Amino acid sequence: MTILARAIEVSRRYGGVQALDRVSLDIRAGELVGLLGPNGAGKSTLINLFAGLRRPTSGTVELLGGSPHDPVMRRGIGVTPQDTGMPETLRVGEIVDFVSAHFPDRADKGELLERFGLSDLIRRQVGGLSGGQKRRLAVALAFVGNPRLVFLDEPTTGLDVEARRTLWEGIRSFHEGGGTVLLTSHYLEEIEALAQRVVVVGSGRVLADDTVRAVRDIVGVRRVSLAAANLPELPGVLGEEREDGRIHLVTTDPDRLVVELVRSGAPFSGLEIRPTTLEEAFLALTAKESANV
Incomplete structure (x- = not known):
């Protein structure tokens, strides 16, 4: 499969800060890759290097x-x-025309605006748009030159649920047409909904690079849910949540946890054990990396 973007042992420093530390990563044609990591993990730096906005230190x-x-x-x-x-006095249609003029191959303006839910705003000045509408326009502009590869850095930040799903459909449409996408997001359900491949970065390094299911399995974390008023201190619990009378425990060793729970004599019911969500796997991976630094 054709490699469209490649980082080979890339490092990048900003003064005394090591943003990326010997990162190697290939983005292949036709992929939709989700890039996950906490703030400061190096996600934006990596996109800036691929886009030619920064140069690697090595x-x-x-x-x-x-x-x-x-x-x-x-x-x-x-x-x-x-x-x-974007210039606030220009209209949405004028912004699209201006950016399109920089590309020899241009997307159909009407189709592009329709895809991202902007058709009704074509004559609206940018200064009169809401924050969410401006964000949708910014994402749409990434597609005006019929690109082979699109980099989207937190594309749906600040959008409501309906606007996010509109963008999701626009991104899916591009991908289904053969386009390649690398996107970062703080919304982990967004990565689960869109991405085929997940790259997790932390402390400037790649911690995992695989499918959503494989990333969950890498950390070996399971979610144990049960109904109980109170629980004793149990071994191997990485996180705990309480919701609607149920307690959700994240653990790497559910068998040991259940054995100790039974031995404690604490009353409980409705015990369930299931694989983690991507969010739980992500938190476990980054927590493990932080512990090793």
């Missing part, structure tokens, strides 16, 4: 078979950074 970054600093290569990508600024 290592090599390749984009579409060439350098990310080659304007010809960059015409084949689309990018939505975390923070975007």
